Amino acid sequence: MTSTTARTTAPRITPAKALAFLRDYAVLILLAALLIVLAIASPSFFTFANLVNIVNQNTPLALIAVAGTFVIISGSFDLSTAAIYAVGSVAAAWVAMETGNVVLGLLAPPVIGLALGVFNGLAVTVLRVHSFLATLASSLIFQAIAVLITGGALIQVSLDGFSELGRGRIGGVFYTVVILIVFVAIMWFVLKGTVFGRHVFAVGGNPDAAQLSGVRVDRTRVMVFALSGLAAGMAAAIGVSRIASGQPQAGAGLEFDAIAAIILGGTSIYGGVGAVWRSVAGVFLIALIGNGFDILGFNPQIKDLVTGAIILAAVGLAAAGIKRR
Secondary structure (H helix, E strand, C coil): CCCCCCCCCCCCCCHHHHHHHHHHHHHHHHHHHHHHHHHHHCCCCCCHHHHHHHHHHCHHHHHHHHHHHHHHHCCCCCCCHHHHHHHHHHHHHHHHHHHCCHHHHHHHHHHHHHHHHHHHHHHHHCCCCCHHHHHHHHHHHHHHHHHHHHCCCCEECCCCCCCHHHHCEECCEEHHHHHHHHHHHHHHHHHHHCHHHHHHHHHHHCHHHHHHCCCCHHHHHHHHHHHHHHHHHHHHHHHHHHHCEECCCCCCCHHHHHHHHHHHCCCCCCCCCCCHHHHHHHHHHHHHHHHHHHHHCCCCHHHHHHHHHHHHHHHHHHHHHHHHC
16 A cells, blocks of 8 residues: 655745735835834834824825825826925915914815816826826926915914914824824725725726726826825925914925835836835835934935935836736
């Protein structure tokens, strides 16, 4: 009688699987490593108060990055978010001071941001201008509007309660942190659990195939730009409330920080791949890199070099994934 021995074959790790794993989880690995290093380097780092402060400081960027994830997954870019932030900032201060109404002033930026986002979407879909060029041009227009509203000067807001949104707390947690958590949860559900979210992935993956499948490609693109503008307006409301002044140069560079965070999180610049949680992780990876350089006493100029190298590696992973499909 012969006996056969059952042999189990270990799952084979292919280069494609390894690349996919790195693209999806490299940001979490780097984030965890940084948290461990900073916790060891500074005992005061890993405290509730400090972590809440880090989240609070980066809430405006995180809001913009989360909404920007939809734009990039759909295969587009939005370079106007910083300019929308600036318009929202000065509009909030101007409306609040002119009307004496704090609520009206802080509601102005999201409404304006939504309108400017729709404008971007229409420029891309109706004029058939590439999103990179369309939003680059619109950013110049929006920035000029911010300067015209203020004449290039600051608008100080002295109304009671105006700073409550940006500085207020509930149970030791900033209102802004609660807003961010709720926004991230809603956007995660919209992207992963709704028809609109599936359409965003379809448009980014293959717009022609999506069109043939019945997806209204242009409407989807307008909606993702509207969402991006809304988030930039929400970020502006928080930012202007925090400093109690509207500044035409507010938010300078936010658009590039947001795109960097999205790419660091593993969302592909080629469209069709991405996740909300990855972009949030990318935001706080950038934040911790800066925080870590301060704590460890490294040359701050090297921070951009390190961040740039990580972004380049993330883009390389995305490109390698595209070639293997």
